[in-house]
Amino acid sequence: MGVMGFLRDRMGKIVAIGIGVALFAFVGEEAIRQGSSFFKGDNTTIGEVAGEKIAYSDFAKRLDQNTKQLQQQSGQANLNSQFMTYVQDNTWNQSVSQIILNKEIDKVGLVVSDDETAGMFSSNNPDPAVVQNFGDPQTGKIDMNKLNNFKATLNAAKADDPVRQQWHDFIVQLTATKLEQKYLSLVTNGLYVNALDAKDDYEAKNKLVNFKYVTLDYTSIPDSKVTLTDDDYQSYYDDHKYEFKNKQELRSFDYVTFNAAASKEDSAAIKGQMDKLVPQFKSSANDSLFVQVNSETKNPPSFKRKGQLGDPKLDSMMFSADKGFVYGPYLSNGSYKIAKLADVKTTFDSVKTRHILINPNAEGSLEKAIAKADSIKKLIQGGKSFADEAATFSVDKASAVKGGDIPAFDVNGMMGAGQGQITAEYTNAAFKAKKGDLIVVTSQFGVHLIEITDQKGSVKVAEVAVVDKPIVPSSNTQNAAYSKAQSFLAGLTKDNFDAMAKKAGLMKKSAADINGLASALPGLEGAREVVKWAFKADKGDYGDQVFVVGNQYVIPVLTGIKPKGTLPLDAVKKQIEAAVRNHVKAKMLTDKLQAAANGASSIDQVAQKSGSKVVPVQNVVFANPVIPGLATEYKVVGTIFGSKPNKVSAPIEGDHGVYVFSVDNFINPAPLTNALREREQIGQALVQRSNSQLFDALKDKANVKDYRSKFL
Numbered sequence: 001m002g003v004m005g006f007l008r009d010r011m012g013k014i015v016a017i018g019i020g021v022a023l024f025a026f027v028g029e030e031a032i033r034q035g036s037s038f039f040k041g042d043n044t045t046i047g048e049v050a051g052e053k054i055a056y057s058d059f060a061k062r063l064d065q066n067t068k069q070l071q072q073q074s075g076q077a078n079l080n081s082q083f084m085t086y087v088q089d090n091t092w093n094q095s096v097s098q099i100i101l102n103k104e105i106d107k108v109g110l111v112v113s114d115d116e117t118a119g120m121f122s123s124n125n126p127d128p129a130v131v132q133n134f135g136d137p138q139t140g141k142i143d144m145n146k147l148n149n150f151k152a153t154l155n156a157a158k159a160d161d162p163v164r165q166q167w168h169d170f171i172v173q174l175t176a177t178k179l180e181q182k183y184l185s186l187v188t189n190g191l192y193v194n195a196l197d198a199k200d201d202y203e204a205k206n207k208l209v210n211f212k213y214v215t216l217d218y219t220s221i222p223d224s225k226v227t228l229t230d231d232d233y234q235s236y237y238d239d240h241k242y243e244f245k246n247k248q249e250l251r252s253f254d255y256v257t258f259n260a261a262a263s264k265e266d267s268a269a270i271k272g273q274m275d276k277l278v279p280q281f282k283s284s285a286n287d288s289l290f291v292q293v294n295s296e297t298k299n300p301p302s303f304k305r306k307g308q309l310g311d312p313k314l315d316s317m318m319f320s321a322d323k324g325f326v327y328g329p330y331l332s333n334g335s336y337k338i339a340k341l342a343d344v345k346t347t348f349d350s351v352k353t354r355h356i357l358i359n360p361n362a363e364g365s366l367e368k369a370i371a372k373a374d375s376i377k378k379l380i381q382g383g384k385s386f387a388d389e390a391a392t393f394s395v396d397k398a399s400a401v402k403g404g405d406i407p408a409f410d411v412n413g414m415m416g417a418g419q420g421q422i423t424a425e426y427t428n429a430a431f432k433a434k435k436g437d438l439i440v441v442t443s444q445f446g447v448h449l450i451e452i453t454d455q456k457g458s459v460k461v462a463e464v465a466v467v468d469k470p471i472v473p474s475s476n477t478q479n480a481a482y483s484k485a486q487s488f489l490a491g492l493t494k495d496n497f498d499a500m501a502k503k504a505g506l507m508k509k510s511a512a513d514i515n516g517l518a519s520a521l522p523g524l525e526g527a528r529e530v531v532k533w534a535f536k537a538d539k540g541d542y543g544d545q546v547f548v549v550g551n552q553y554v555i556p557v558l559t560g561i562k563p564k565g566t567l568p569l570d571a572v573k574k575q576i577e578a579a580v581r582n583h584v585k586a587k588m589l590t591d592k593l594q595a596a597a598n599g600a601s602s603i604d605q606v607a608q609k610s611g612s613k614v615v616p617v618q619n620v621v622f623a624n625p626v627i628p629g630l631a632t633e634y635k636v637v638g639t640i641f642g643s644k645p646n647k648v649s650a651p652i653e654g655d656h657g658v659y660v661f662s663v664d665n666f667i668n669p670a671p672l673t674n675a676l677r678e679r680e681q682i683g684q685a686l687v688q689r690s691n692s693q694l695f696d697a698l699k700d701k702a703n704v705k706d707y708r709s710k711f712l
Contacts, residue, residue, distance in 0.1 A: 013622055028523050046711055047092070049099040050702040054540045056711055063091045072396065077423075077444045081519050081526070088517070088712060097316050100698050105179050108186065112178045120174055121147065125576075127174055132401050133391065150392050162362040163393070187694055188687045198678040204622040206669035211640055213627070213661040214607045215654075216589040218582045226584050228577070236580045237569045244567040248706065250513040251534045252560035254497065255521070255543075256488070256506040258553040260481035262473040270469050274329035274336045277467060282326050287465035295467040296335070301342050302424065303431075303461035305412050314339055318462050335470040342463040347411060349457025351430045354404035356389060357396040358447040369447040373440045377449055380438060386451055395446065408454070411461050426450065473551060485546045485553040494540045497557045513562065516709025524549045534558055535709050589658040593651040596660075603662040619667075 016712035033482050036139075037511035047054040066087050071077060079087070089365035101559075117393030120127035126135065134150065135142040157163050237244075262270075274298050277294060284290040292298050309330055310316040318325070318341050356376060359370040376393060380386050394400040406422070407415040411431055413422035423443040431453045441448045484504075491500055501508045511521045516535050521527045527549045534556065542557040562571050605612045617628060633654045643649060645663045652659045672678060 012205065018100065032583060034588075046707050047095070048705040048707075049096050050103060052099050052103075054095050054099070058097055059091065062089065062095065065602065066091050066094075072445045073398070083519070085519065088708070092706070092708060093479055096702075096704055097695065097701065100702050101180060101183065101697070103702075104698065105183050108183070110179055110182050110186075112175045112182075116178060117171070117175065119560070120178070127177075129170075129174060129177070133170075133397060135401075146388060146391055149388055153392055155442075162359075166362075184691065184694075188690055191683065191686045191690060193679040193682045193686065195675050195679070197682060198675045199672055201682055202672045202678055203669065206621065207641075208619045208621060208667040208669075209640055210618045210664040210667070211620075211661050212603045212614050212664065213636075213659050214593070214603060214610060214612045214614055215630075215657045216593060216610065217657040218589070218611060220657075221585045221588060223581060226581050228584060229578055232580050232584055233569060233573060234575070236576060237572070237582050240579075241566060242575075244572050246564055246567050248515055248560050249535075249564045250515055250562040252510070252512045252559065252562075253534050253556045253558045254508050254510050255530070255554050255556035256501050256504075256508055257524070257549075258481045258485040258506075258555075259551065260473050260478045260553055261551040262471045263477050266474045266477055267471045269474065270471055271329055271336050274338060274467075274469055278326060278328065278338060281338055281465075281467060282324070284340075287340055290469055291465050296469055300424075301463045301465040302428070302465045303343075303345070303347065305411060305459050305461050308412055309339075309462070309464055314464075318464055319344075319460070320367050324469045332468075335468040337466055337468040339467075342465045342467045344460065344462050346458050346460050347431060348455040349459045350408040350410050350455075351452065351455075352408045352454035353406050353430050353450050353452055354386060354390065355399065355426075355451070356386075356397070356404055356449040357399075357445060358393065358449070359395045360446055362395070366442065366447070367395045370440060370442070373447045373449045377438050377440065380449075380451075404451075405453075426463070481553055481567070482546065485555060489543065489546055489555055492555075492557075494542070497542060510559075511556075512560075516706075517712060521549075524552060524554065526550060527554070530554055530556055532709065579640040583653075586653040588660055590651040590653065593658055593660050597648055600648055606648060606660050621626070633659070636661070 037408050044056050045053045046056040046059045067079065067084075070083060070087055071079060074083070076083070108459045119125065121130055121142065130147075131142060136146040142459055154163060155165055247526075281287075281290060281294075288300050291301065305321050309318060310328075314327060314330075317327055318339070321341050323341055323343060325341045326338060327340075329336045330339075331337075356373070358369040360366045363369040363372055372393075376389050380389060390400045390404030394404060396404075399406055406631060409415045409422045409427065409430075411427070413424065413427035415422065423445070425443040426448060429439055429441040430450060430452060433450075435452050435455050437452045439450050439452075441450055488500060488504060488506075498508065509522060513536065514521070516529060516531070518531045519526065519528045521530065524530075527547075530543075530547045530549065533543060533547070539558055539561055543555045547554040547556070560571070593606065593610055596606045600606045600609065603614055620626070620628075620637060620640075622637065622641045625634050626632050627636065633656070636652050636654045636659050639649070639652050640661055640663060643661075643663050645665055647662060649659075649661050652661070
């Protein structure tokens with residue numbers, strides 16, 4: 001599933017665990033520690049906000065926490081580049097917004113009083129985070145017994161008990177969120193929509209205009225008939241300079257690649273190796289050990305139901321074969337594979353569990369985490385409520401608020417469409433246990449105390465052991481490609497990259513406007529080192545080495561640098577060429593339409609003299625400036641609504657051509673009868689926009705400096 005799809009499905013839970021990007025997300029920690037200047041050899045500062053430095057060590061710690069939380073939420077031990085980019089950007093936004101808001105909050109002297117803190121735990125208007133941890137989110141009420149039990153446990157805990165630090169962090173975060181809400185309220189309470197605003201908005205959406213127009217399209221003049229001068233470029237650039245503000249430094253480069261993918265000979269050699277393994281696999285008495293010794297991926301054999309073996313042909317054969325049957329070598333997903341039916345049995349269709357997750361890092365070691373899980377197990381066996389213990393001790397807060405409940409999952413750990421997957425360790429232990437058992441299991445997320453609450457249905461499953469060897473290039477193949485790349489690099493100068501590429505028969509590729517944190521290029525994943533080189537190089541420099549990206553050897557040349565800030569004309573000249581050409585054409589077409597309009601008493605005469613035609617338009621509103629059948633034309637429609645009826649306009653330069661129009665009439669809407677509702681709607685829209693616009697304004701003022709490309 002793509003990262004955006006995942007976020008849409010899980011956003012509620014992700015926000016709950018602190019990963020979701022909130023506008024002013026921050027955790028209420030102390031200000032970032034000071035460091036020396038980045039430009040004086042400082043390797044400890046990853047950014048600056050309003051002169052305050054963000055230490056890389058602090059950023060890395062927060063990034064690690066956010067990464068682990070997303071791994072736990074997604075059920076993926078290894079996050080792909082999309083997810084990692086998301087976590088890195090989110091962590092950066094948290095760090096920046098924390099400093100910006102702390103400074104603004106200190107400036108206006110906002111605090112959270114003891115009474116306000118106590119009010120977050122009141123039964124009348126509790127904080128949502130308190131309800132999430134100590135109540136029922138469905139009813140919005142706090143379970144006071146659960147809260148009081150937790151406080152009693154907290155009071156009895158030793159000074160070094162991690163639960164005390166967790167409680168402290170929770171209060172700090174509540175306070176920080178409250179401060180944020182109070183600051184935003186100061187801003188939003190100052191927004192005001194008056195009756196005139198409501199009337200203008202109502203008319204913009206409902207007042208109609210009927211008009212006729214004549215247009216001469218820019219395409220009516222061939223590009224070859226237009227010669228652009230430096231003054232044309234400069235004039236357009238000066239009028240539109242505000243459009244060329246670059247929020248971050250961007251770089252562009254060309255590159256060539258030398259293919260080092262596996263050859264036919266490499267594929268044949270690997271298949272030959274697998275052919276030799278078949279008789280050994282058939283006679284193996286320990287299939288799991290055989291896989292560990294001979295397979296590339298080393299996945300231990302596991303039971304799967306029909307339809308889940310990954311290959312339709314394999315799936316069909318294994319469920320009708322006898323134990324010990326071996327199939328292969330066969331080609332699948334770029335690897336040769338051999339599959340052996342290790343066992344077949346009937347098991348439960350699904351298992352329902354609940355768990356308490358203990359974090360070994362918080363406990364000091366894995367052994368201490370296991371010991372704590374065993375202690376909680378004894379308490380539950382002695383009569384303590386599993387749900388209460390989960391609420392108190394589990395670091396998986398998303399399940400803790402539900403008594404530790406986990407959705408039912410099958411023998412492969414699948415929880416159902418869109419719900420994710422349980423780890424193999426958790427799944428295997430749950431399917432081996434009996435209903436009612438309490439078991440302690442370790443996975444990459446920590447130590448789980450699991451209770452088996454239900455086991456349903458029955459299904460036939462097959463345990464299939466698979467040995468795979470990917471088709472990878474041999475050293476001879478790699479050496480040959482690398483030798484060609486080195487030879488190409490040795491012949492390069494700052495002026496002959498294109499000529500060398502053409503001579504070698506290589507297709508030159510381009511990466512335009514790449515930011516400093518990019519990890520992929522067109523057609524190349526995992527090209528982070530190439531990007532890092534580009535942000536250290538000068539324009540015209542070529543790669544100082546042959547870069548290895550997957551099975552490609554890459555040699556780049558830097559072709560452009562767009563610094564942060566307003567870009568100079570040279571940097572955008574190519575980008576604005578089409579617009580400048582249209583602007584020059586507009587002058588030519590304006591002269592033609594003006595000549596036609598001189599002395600004309602009607603729009604029909606303008607059309608006749610200009611060789612065009614009159615187009616009637618009805619029922620256009622200001623709020624939707626679209627000329628039907630043509631295009632959106634903001635300037636033209638805006639001018640029409642400011643004109644008087646029955647007058648031929650002067651030529652208007654639009655986005656798609658030059659226009660002359662004549663207004664037939666305006667149709668005013670019925671009088672606004674509910675100005676209050678209109679004002680409320682406008683006010684709500686203002687509040688929704690204010691958060692992001694406020695942050696953007698504060699961010700611009702804070703002069704944020706981003707050095708992440710040096711570290712990540």
